[in-house]
Amino acid sequence: MPAVKCFTITYDLLNENGTFSEGDIITGNVTVALQKETKVQSLYIKAKGDADVRWTRKRGDRTYTYYAHRRYFKLKQFLLPEDADETALSEGIHVYKFNFKIPTGSIPSSFRGTHGKIVYKLEAKLSRSWRIDSTAEKEIRFVSKSLTNLHSLMTQQIGSTKKEMGLFSKGQVHMDVVTNKKAYAPGETLMIVAKINNSSSSEMIPKFSIIQNIVFRARGDTRHENNVIHKVVDSSVKAYTQKEVKCTMKIPRDQMMTIQNCEILSVEYHLKVYLDISFAFDPEVVFPLVIIPPDLAPGHLNGGAIGGPSHSDFPSPTVSMGPYPASPKSGSYRYRGAQNNSTPPPAYPSSPLMYAGSPGVYPPQPTRMYGAYNNSPRAPSPYGSPFSSSSSSSVLHPPPSAPAFHPSPSAPPIQPPPPRLSPTAPMYNLMPSAPAMNTDFLSLSDEAPPAYSLLFPSSSPENSDAK
Incomplete structure (x- = not known):
């Protein structure tokens, strides 16, 4: 036992x-x-x-x-x-x-x-x-994971071929081929688009093949072995016609990996797209393919997420990027993503309703007043103007606190402010309004209009006394 x-x-x-x-x-x-x-x-x-x-x-x-x-x-x-x-x-x-x-x-x-x-x-x-x-x-x-330049293997491959027809037919044929990438894991699908322009008198059949090439090396000699892994045959392309062929080929799940880091043997793959033409050499486009481990496939590295980065020029609507004008002639502002964000827009202590109102709350402003204010010579604000559309500023900041002024639709037009203002002076009303006055100007038609200093008293008493 x-x-x-x-x-x-x-x-x-x-x-x-x-x-x-x-x-x-x-x-x-x-x-x-x-x-x-x-x-x-x-x-x-x-x-x-x-x-x-x-x-x-x-x-x-x-x-x-x-x-x-x-x-x-x-x-x-x-x-x-x-x-x-x-x-x-x-x-x-x-x-x-x-x-x-x-x-x-x-x-x-x-x-x-x-x-x-x-x-x-x-x-x-x-x-x-x-x-x-x-x-x-x-x-x-x-399974080896010693792959270099994996990112470059995920880009498209583009190739083309052109053939002048010979003895038995006339004309020429042109084919452009695009594949979605170069590296694939077992079980992934290879996508191919071939655009064929048959300007000849012959019919031709598009064919797609994934071929495995194995090379054995020993003592200065080599031994080759080629195997067709997968093959797809499409319908024929008639003479003097154009056709776009879309083909999908799935890599077998048990397919062995590409081997390029062994001295005595190598395993490589390539995709061959060709046109089968009777009594003529077949024009073909050949792309290299790399079979990689499933752990290195992009879907696995991204946690299974499908899709790429957004190519939109606009930020996500759920992110607030600061105030910006809703309309050039509207006196209100809105916040990007305010409809999708439960957080209310920030309130400023001097004018709590100025930035919280929806578009159209304030009456439209005269165009000349809007332009006159922006074009007046004044010291530049450290925060920038919310009305400015200059492309040189990438961040819009909230404006500084300003005294509260109330619009008066019946007030006369405002004259431009003095050429120079003190940098520390408070901001004047952005709206075409004037301070409330107790004098009825309509009843004093024979008198001169009120002085400018009464409408806009100087904010610096010292400077006024000096004058």
Whole structure:
């Protein structure tokens, strides 16, 4: 009766795909089930990654073998004391935990092909005196994330081709092709748009193919292997017609990744869009494709969010950007996003209703008054004018506090203010109104109009006395 009943390896998954990458930590258990007490010399587990290629080529009567090997890492952990001669294990089940950290750096993804492979695995060995060693293996799927310039792989690809027809037809054909990006994860959809201008007397059929190209290298020789992953055939394009063809092709979910960081083998993909023309060379456009891990796909990096940045020139309506005129002739202001924001607009102590009213609360102002005020020579305000539309100012600030003035529709027009004003003088009324007067000017038609100083008393008594 054999002493070792069961010898297995199990490891913990890090993601739903069951893959590991550079820098990940592999944790798991080695289980030994014994049917009787057994003396063990050593028990250890290894984690390693190797690449191998091999093929033969016959030249004349001789057959040549080409092979190459690369090792990317090898880690070893003893589960029983290494320096012990023998360790007695009792009958029953023994579980030993292990952990390995995969080295960082550029390591190729797992691969299995006709003439080569890249394999990552865990290997445990139980050694006993005068007995055959017990071994257990567990292959792990490794996916490399050492990609450079990932952002550049998410841009559109554009290509075109032109062909002059030959002996059996006349005219020419022109084709423009656009793809949405260059890098795709397994399960993603490749979108292609082809615009075909058939100015010839021949019919042609648009065809789309995703092709896998594998190259094995060893001792100065190479071995190529091409596979068509997916192919789509569209309807024919008649002679002397134009047609826009839209094609979608889904990358298989089990498709292996692009491998460009292994010296002895490479796996690359390309998209071929061509026009099948009878009795003529087919014009084609070829785009490179890169199959990337699902974790590096844009939808996964953005938390599954779909869509890109907004290209609108206007800010979001829910963000208040400060006051701005609702109309050039309206004396009211409104706040951007006030309809969607529960917070009321700010109230200013001198004129609480001036910025809180909705458009149309105040009567329209005479155009000449609006222009005369803005064009009057005065010291520039440190906050800028809310009526200004200059593009040099990117932020609009609320105006400073000003004395409260009440509009009077029956008041006479206001003359322009003096050429110079003190910077510390308070702001005058923006509306075409005058201070309330107790004198009835209509009944004093024979008298001279009131002096300007009565209408606008100077705010600086010292200056008035001096005059």
